[in-house]
Amino acid sequence: xxxxxxxxxxxxxxxxxxxxxxxxxxxxxxxxxxxxxxxxxxxxxxxxxxxxxxxxxxxxxxxxxxxxxxxxxxxxxxxxxxxxxxxxxxxxxxxxxxxxxxxxxxxxxxxxxxxxxxxxxxxxxxxxxxxxxxxxxxxxxxxxxxxxxxxxxxxxxxxxxxxxxxxxxxxxxxxxxxxxxxxxxxxxxxxxxxxxxxxxxxxxxxxxxxxxxxxxxxxxxxxxxxxxxxxxxxxxxxxxxxxxxxxxxxxxxxxxxxxxxxxxxxxxxxxxxxxxxxxxxxxxxxxxxxxxxxxxxxxxxxxxxxxxxxxxxxxxxxxxxxxxxxxxxxxxxxxxxxxxxxxxxxxxxxxxxxxxxxxxxxxxxxxxxxxxxxxxxxxxxxxxxxxxxxxxxxxxxxxxxxxxxxxxxxxxxxxxxxxxxxxxxxxx
Amino acid sequence: xxxxxxxxxxxxxxxxxxxxxxxxxxxxxxxxxxxxxxxxxxxxxxxxxxxxxxxxxxxxxxxxxxxxxxxxxxxxxxxxxxxxxxxxxxxxxxxxxxxxxxxxxxxxxxxxxxxxxxxxxxxxxxxxxxxxxxxxxxxxxxxxxxxxxxxxxxxxxxxxxxxxxxxxxxxxxxxxxxxxxxxxxxxxxxxxxxxxxxxxxxxxxxxxxxxxxxxxxxxxxxxxxxxxxxxxxxxxxxxxxxxxxxxxxxxxxxxxxxxxxxxxxxxxxxxxxxxxxxxxxxxxxxxxxxxxxxxxxxxxxx
Numbered sequence: 001x002x003x004x005x006x007x008x009x010x011x012x013x014x015x016x017x018x019x020x021x022x023x024x025x026x027x028x029x030x031x032x033x034x035x036x037x038x039x040x041x042x043x044x045x046x047x048x049x050x051x052x053x054x055x056x057x058x059x060x061x062x063x064x065x066x067x068x069x070x071x072x073x074x075x076x077x078x079x080x081x082x083x084x085x086x087x088x089x090x091x092x093x094x095x096x097x098x099x100x101x102x103x104x105x106x107x108x109x110x111x112x113x114x115x116x117x118x119x120x121x122x123x124x125x126x127x128x129x130x131x132x133x134x135x136x137x138x139x140x141x142x143x144x145x146x147x148x149x150x151x152x153x154x155x156x157x158x159x160x161x162x163x164x165x166x167x168x169x170x171x172x173x174x175x176x177x178x179x180x181x182x183x184x185x186x187x188x189x190x191x192x193x194x195x196x197x198x199x200x201x202x203x204x205x206x207x208x209x210x211x212x213x214x215x216x217x218x219x220x221x222x223x224x225x226x227x228x229x230x231x232x233x234x235x236x237x238x239x240x241x242x243x244x245x246x247x248x249x250x251x252x253x254x255x256x257x258x259x260x261x262x263x264x265x266x267x268x269x270x271x272x273x274x275x276x277x278x279x280x281x282x283x284x285x286x287x288x289x290x291x292x293x294x295x296x297x298x299x300x301x302x303x304x305x306x307x308x309x310x311x312x313x314x315x316x317x318x319x320x321x322x323x324x325x326x327x328x329x330x331x332x333x334x335x336x337x338x339x340x341x342x343x344x345x346x347x348x349x350x351x352x353x354x355x356x357x358x359x360x361x362x363x364x365x366x367x368x369x370x371x372x373x374x375x376x377x378x379x380x381x382x383x384x385x386x387x388x389x390x391x392x393x394x395x396x397x398x399x400x401x402x403x404x405x406x407x408x409x410x411x412x413x414x415x416x417x418x419x420x421x422x423x424x425x426x427x428x
Numbered sequence: 429x430x431x432x433x434x435x436x437x438x439x440x441x442x443x444x445x446x447x448x449x450x451x452x453x454x455x456x457x458x459x460x461x462x463x464x465x466x467x468x469x470x471x472x473x474x475x476x477x478x479x480x481x482x483x484x485x486x487x488x489x490x491x492x493x494x495x496x497x498x499x500x501x502x503x504x505x506x507x508x509x510x511x512x513x514x515x516x517x518x519x520x521x522x523x524x525x526x527x528x529x530x531x532x533x534x535x536x537x538x539x540x541x542x543x544x545x546x547x548x549x550x551x552x553x554x555x556x557x558x559x560x561x562x563x564x565x566x567x568x569x570x571x572x573x574x575x576x577x578x579x580x581x582x583x584x585x586x587x588x589x590x591x592x593x594x595x596x597x598x599x600x601x602x603x604x605x606x607x608x609x610x611x612x613x614x615x616x617x618x619x620x621x622x623x624x625x626x627x628x629x630x631x632x633x634x635x636x637x638x639x640x641x642x643x644x645x646x647x648x649x650x651x652x653x654x655x656x657x658x659x660x661x662x663x664x665x666x667x668x669x670x671x672x673x674x675x676x677x678x679x680x681x682x683x684x685x686x687x688x689x690x691x692x693x694x695x696x697x698x699x700x701x702x703x704x705x706x707x708x709x710x711x712x713x714x715x716x717x718x719x720x721x722x723x724x725x726x727x728x729x730x
Contacts, residue, residue, distance in 0.1 A: 244710040367685055367688040368681045368684040368685040373687060376688060376691040380695050386702060390702060390706055390709060393709055394705055397713065397716070
């Protein structure tokens with residue numbers, strides 16, 4: 001179809017006319033689908049008409065044209081302009097209209113993400129991508145393909161707090177497995193940056209135990225970080241996998257992270273100098289995995305581990321004894337470590353500075369405040385919601401034909417009570 | 429059927445009588461033919477008790493045969509029954525008769541008069557068998573007969589009397605038991621717990637509504653819409669003073685700690701329930717989707 005100024009204008013008028021009510025929008029949607037190829041082939045000339053239509057009212061038409069412009073790679077010179085126009089669109093667009101064509105919206109946002117990384121200015125996309133996610137999400141439990149891009153941009157821009165805000169939503173629906181893996185991996189890294197090791201551990205655990213039919217590079221990297229975070233946070237590492245890990249992961253993950261597992265083993269001995277020597281020896285490997293910072297944190301957490309083990313044996317202890325048993329150099333340093341741990345809430349103790357004695361106390365949470373009541377109550381509500389979801393999932397799983405066929409095959413051939421011919425295979 | 433009696437007698441009614449009458453009525457109703465002609469057949473019987481001075485106490489009752497053709501009670505049966513009861517309860521006299529229905533009727537006066545040869549002033553106890561949820565009181569009325577002059581003719585008419593309910597310890601236990609009807613098979617622990625909690629829930633609901641009424645009333649009184657009534661205010665304040673007397677901090681701590689313990693236990697219960705559901709779900713997913721998880725073992729069909 002030959003394009004001329006007339007068809008551009010006609011398209012513009014059509015878009016403007018049909019953007020008012022929902023039936024009109026459906027009509028417009030159909031027509032735009034027909035025009036799609038035309039728009040794509042002549043993207044450049046259509047770009048000029050973007051100024052004539054308003055993104056907040058005519059989001060659907062704007063989106064089509066914008067997406068057509070982004071199909072071709074954007075040249076360097078126009079990248080800046082492009083970013084500005086996309087950001088403006090994301091801020092202004094109307095939610096119902098873009099939900100009619102979610103994949104186009106997502107591809108536009110992905111383009112934005114690429115451009116921003118190319119230009120080395122990740123900060124510019126943090127805000128827009130957050131708005132985009134909130135607009136396209138069906139509910140706050142839904143994982144979109146934009147989540148991992150957003151988290152990656154937050155990581156590059158070091159905006160850990162905003163990224164952490166998104167991680168607090170519980171996710172129940174996932175479209176693409178790859179999105180889920182990336183989301184958890186980046187999410188774990190953001191939590192490490194924000195010093196929330198518990199949540200990081202949970203996210204890495206999700207990656208490692210997620211269902212996968214073949215090995216997955218993301219899972220391998222995540223497993224290495226999982227070992228390190230487990231050593232930092234829990235001060236121990238168990239090499240056995242829970243039973244819901246896929247068999248592919250169970251068999252292969254250990255092969256890829258051999259040196260990390262050895263690190264965990266030498267950590268368990270409690271000998272700091274040995275650990276340091278091991279780290280020094282395998283420095284290169286840790287650097288290649290970009291994990292050297294974490295490994296150093298592991299080493300410093302060794303002191304904490306030793307001190308914590310002391311709380312389980314002694315009621316009071318002098319600072320010199322602590323320094324000796326925990327292999328810390330001086331009593332002064334030991335005092336510093338203990339003080340730090342008391343402040344972080346990892347142990348409960350009092351330091352008597354006059355005679356240098358430390359008394360280890362019990363957790364003095366008496367559970368007799370109204371705040372505790374509210375806390376427990378909100379946890380109970382959360383777990384009730386989750387229990388309902390689990391029950392529906394369980395029921396739907398019991399009706400799953402794949403499950404029924406496998407179970408039917410392995411059923412016992414004869415019932416105990418009757419010796420009639422029980423069919424040994426369920427024909428579905 | 430006039431207003432209130434002027435005889436000055438106080439009546440005390442035992443719950444056994446009410447249970448007897450209602451039982452009689454229910455039995456007759458359930459044994460009636462499905463295409464029964466009489467929609468609500470009335471039942472009749474005698475009430476017996478003691479009269480001491482001005483107090484009339486109705487202890488017990490028994491049933492009587494009623495001949496609807498002659499509109500009279502079976503006399504010989506009544507005599508026999510009376511003698512039997514006299515042997516067991518020598519103190520009790522026939523105080524009157526009972527019946528079921530919505531209101532006293534003209535034909536009842538004939539029965540009433542016929543009983544006057546046994547007791548010169550018989551009582552008529554009437555039970556209304558239909559359940560009316562809006563009505564808070566018992567559907568039982570006691571009527572006496574009085575001579576009134578109407579249209580120049582002296583006539584006996586029924587007048588309503590007030591009564592109180594009097595219970596012996598044994599009666600209280602049985603009434604309590606009937607009020608908390610438990611499921612017949614004893615139920616599992618779950619149904620018993622549910623019944624118990626439902627009882628508590630309805631009790632709390634009633635308490636809540638009553639307090640709300642009082643609150644509304646006091647508000648209106650404060651705004652001046654209703655004239656201030658000191659006696660009621662005194663009652664309310666005495667009620668308030670009976671509330672928990674301990675306000676110390678130690679009590680508060682212990683109370684909150686117990687509250688938290690209970691919440692923690694229910695949290696733990698939910699947790700366990702969730703874990704078991706998840707465990708089953710994981711097993712099913714492993715069977716369905718993971719190729720090599722079985723390793724030759726046989727799975728139970730759950």
